[in-house]
Amino acid sequence: MIWKTIKVGFHRLGSPASFYRFSTLVSPWLWAGFALCTAIGIYYALYVVPPDYQQSDSFRILYVHVPSAWQAMAGYVVMSILAAIALIWRIRMTEIMAMMCAPIGAAFTAICLATGSIWGRPMWGTWWEWDARLTSMLVLLFIYLGIMGLYAAFDDRRKGARVACILILVGLVNIPIIHFSVEWWTTLHQGKTIRIFGESSMHYSMMPPLIWMTIAVKLMFGAALLDRSRNELLTQDRRKGWVQKKLKSQGVS
Amino acid sequence: MTPTRKKRLAVVSLLVLGVGSATAIALVALNDNIRFSIGPSEIIAGDFPEGRQLRLGGLVAAGSVSRDPSSLAVSFQVTDCIHEVPVTFNGILPDLFREGQGVIAHGMLNADGVFHAHEVLARHDETYMPPEVERAMALAGSGLVCGEPLEDHLATVRGQNR
Known part of the structure; x- marks a missing residue:
């Protein structure tokens, strides 16, 4: 029964007009949640959490760096699932959403690399080193940019999306490499601090902002994905009946 | 389907x-x-490319750092708790450099077995804690012993606090 409702819901979302309605309704709430969580997270990160025993206040940049890194990778997994659905079922809406994941993921990857670099200069003594973690993360950025470029290179949007979806699935191999790079090889980058199973090597007093910021970027990813997909859909369908009708009802012609 | x-x-x-x-x-x-650095034991065992730049990774041995008062020259031992390799360096050390800290030295091993580094990076471990906690751990009389896994160490400290 519940399964059926979910299934019908997904099928509905596949139709452009209902996706438009759904995303218009949901994305403002996601943005609001993002703003709230970020405000709480930043306040905790800058004013409540104690300084680190070795790095003092410099470590606070991790509250931006770590959630961005996680989201850059989680966003890629989401994009891959959408790409697989798009390739197998040829649902247009998932093609569009998969394509729209790329610029958001690229932005998070860039934030991760920039904040890591800024932290690395005083702490490690270098802006950049070609170790396995840093290099694989840079490769992730290039894959994201490649997907965007490939999609844009085709005049036929659907064809471009399908080709780019294949590239997405090829690039998926990089995600476990990034994740395990600090365990498989000796790297300059430190190992895992936060563990889902077992104890984390971070004192509990430093955890709350990390949790708030992680939720915040997840909401932001969702909101940006819905907004971008809606815009792309409107651009592609601008001459179609349902868009024209929408425009007329809002007094634009 | x-x-x-x-x-x-x-x-x-x-x-x-x-x-x-x-x-x-x-x-x-x-x-x-792909491995970023090699350890002192591999150097001692001769398991490294000769005549090439390499990265030596390990901990700064306690009590081994000596600075030249008139220049930036510094020398120290890098250890993996089994073997030690002497390192010389002339330049500015990163903020996190201290005894017991993980470091990576980039340079060449001389015929006399001294590693001449042209760059020294600090390697931060994955532990984050407030200074009070660190002080409490020190007071409990259990500084992190070289080579001891952090999990075991934390378990010991928690046991003593109980």
């Missing part, structure tokens, strides 16, 4: 699996080139 979709699903799975195994094989083959 229709036959066409089943076929597409098979192709997609094969693509992911194929790329995955090809990459895995390549990475295993390149394993030695």
Whole structure:
């Protein structure tokens, strides 16, 4: 029964007009949640959490760096699932959403690399080193940019999306490499601090902002994905009946 | 699922699996080139490319740091708790450099067994804690012993606090 409702819901979302309605309704709430969580997270990160025993206040940049890194990778997994659905079922809406994941993921990857670099200069003594973690993360950025470029290179949007979806699935191999790079090889980058199973090597007093910021970027990813997909859909369908009708009802012609 | 979709699903799975195994094989083959640094034990055992720049990773041995008062020259021992390699360096050390800290020295090993570094990086471990906690741990009389896994260490400290 519940399964059926979910299934019908997904099928509905596949139709452009209902996706438009759904995303218009949901994305403002996601943005609001993002703003709230970020405000709480930043306040905790800058004013409540104690300084680190070795790095003092410099470590606070991790509250931006770590959630961005996680989201850059989680966003890629989401994009891959959408790409697989798009390739197998040829649902247009998932093609569009998969394509729209790329610029958001690229932005998070860039934030991760920039904040890591800024932290690395005083702490490690270098802006950049070609170790396995840093290099694989840079490769992730290039894959994201490649997907965007490939999609844009085709005049036929659907064809471009399908080709780019294949590239997405090829690039998926990089995600476990990034994740395990600090365990498989000796790297300059430190190992895992936060563990889902077992104890984390971070004192509990430093955890709350990390949790708030992680939720915040997840909401932001969702909101940006819905907004971008809606815009792309409107651009592609601008001459179609349902868009024209929408425009007329809002007094634009 | 229709036959066409089943076929597409098979192709997609094969693509992911194929790329995955090809990459895995390549990475295993390149394993030695991907490691960022080598340890003192490997140096002692002679397991390193000779006459080439390399990165030596390990901990700064306690009590081994000596600075030249009139210049930036500094010398210290890098240890992995089994073997030690003497390192000399002339330059500015990163903020996190201290005895017991993980470091990576980039340079060359001389014939006399001294590692001449032209760059020293601090390697931060994955532990984050407030200074009070660190002080409490020190008061409990259990500084992190070289080579002891952090989990065991924390368990000991928690046991003493109880």
